[in-house]
Amino acid sequence: QQQVKQSPQSLIVQKGGISIINCAYENTAFDYFPWYQQFPGKGPALLIAIRPDVSEKKEGRFTISFNKSAKQFSLHIMDSQPGDSATYFCAASREGGATNKLIFGTGTLLAVQP
């Protein structure tokens, strides 16, 4: 119930295309869903996050779509650029818990070809 399943494991997209990464969770108590971006040799950094009270959140070229009934959420990168090439992690946590223990997906390695 604590797992967050992420797919695909890797993704190749042409410059200007749309990158889509999907995540699914089991624990209905989760109420915070962030996406982290990690460049090689660096630590992850928060990219965008959503809470279940909205179905979509957009920040620039990055959009999270959230489907509460299906327990799924996805990251869409519009007009993908070579600089977006990185590993992306989805995560989930329960804000009302005693600690904010983030449960991470297994990551998606995105390569945007010029």
Place this chain on the structure above:
Amino acid sequence: DGGITQSPKYLFRKEGQNVTLSCEQNLNHDAMYWYRQDPGQGLRLIYYSQIVNDFQKGDIAEGYSVSREKKESFPLTVTSAQKNPTAFYLCASSKTPVATEAFFGQGTRLTVV
């Protein structure tokens, strides 16, 4: 600049030796975390600390130890009991134990030779 500093960036250890990874933060955050990253397995929580002088085991604590004697420091010791220690180790912090955003350091890559 505020942030999390991990050192060293690369670390080599002989089998059977203990090694300590450093993590320092100047963000005045209460909570700190250690994660281990392996290819295809995401980030797995080793230990976390909500407050000075307190810490809790995460999902894969066996073979690791930590201390939290100061708010800004959370060192991780990889002991000889850890069967497969070669990995990328990430330290993170959050403003409070229930704060939603975690800030990560640059990581330490440990290789056992």
